[in-house]
Amino acid sequence: MTLDSLASAVAGALTVDDFAGPARARMDPGVWDFLAGGAGQERTLRANVEAFERTWLRPRVLTGAGLPVTETRILGRTWAAPMGVAPMAYHTLAAPEGEVATARATGPAGVPLVVSTFAGRTFEDIAAVASPCWLQVYCFRDRKTTRRLIERAESAGFEALVLTVDAPRLGRRLRDLRNDFRLPAGIAPANLTGDGFASPTGHALAEFDPSLDWSVVAWLRSVSSLPLLLKGILTARDALGALDAGVDGIVVSNHGGRQLDGAPATLEALPEVVAAVAGACPVLVDGGVRRGADILAALALGADAAFLGRPVLHALAAGEERGVARLLRIVTDELVDAMALTGIGSPREAGPDLVHGGAFRRTPVSRSEPEGE
Ligand SMILES: Cc1cc2nc3c(=O)[nH]c(=O)nc-3n(C[C@H](O)[C@H](O)[C@H](O)COP(=O)(O)O)c2cc1C
């Protein structure tokens, strides 16, 4: 593809899925598989998207809602919309400027960027773009390395920590095994430069601490005063464990189907976690979000916001910073459209009576539809 046709691919994009083709055309097939793939037979990868496909929105008419507003307050900050960018390793695989280009789009859009421990650009470079950034933490055996990462991110102005708890090791990604995938030359974890991280793949897999337990929460509290979220919770039991441990938020996630193949779709797991949390902390969700209506469905099932993963890397590969800006614009416009057409004036008005099918199996009775109203 020529640069001109890429520019028009981005300018002409009307849905999230419009970025995948141009992205794939630009990418080495092995890199594409690394981004697109999941673990095992990719059941969970598919289930995430399918759960949204099976979920229907039940409109309310004549609600007088007016023009919907998307602003949302989460952990004391206002987000322009109840969405953000999920942590993903190496945005530099998608575009040379990597996370810096992504941040140039998320900043003006007013939504947070969760920066991976395996970011391709330094925390300082990313934060200099002044997007609200959160740090995704992989806890290594070497706690000093982990601690140094957190301290650097905190000094750079990052606003929260997101500990990934579904990765005592990386999942079995069959595409990567078949392709014998290695990081291309020039792609490296920019914030992990010490010994042990110079493995040929740069994955530093051997360095993940496989025996983390709940005491890691207290340890993180002892090294940082930033709000702490746990990412990768799928059950009520673990949600209650997280609350007992004193976390500030939960991200319902199955790592985009890249870890345990056979884990439930996140939209299916969401109601259980939301019920257990009972409002005690924000609940965020990622996995399979591909349009504004998906975000509205997640809000209806009790999420405070939903994160986008792979589509952001597609948009970045298709059009760098402008691609991501356009992606976020599209999803926000779709969300406003879905809110207007379901009679929802603001994110907090979305409740379980808004959805049926798929992830919602109970009889829809609701607080917001009292008898006689
Ligand atoms: C290429 C790629 C790299 C990822 N890297 C990380 C990571 O470093 N840390 C992490 O917690 N999750 C990582 N994830 C998982 C995402 O945060 C998120 O859970 C998932 O991608 C959401 O699903 P979606 O891609 O269907 O939107 C990665 C996902 C992808 C696709």
Ligand SMILES: O=C(O)C(=O)c1ccccc1
């Ligand atoms: O977390 C991931 O899904 C992931 O792909 C990854 C890759 C390299 C290093 C760390 C995470």
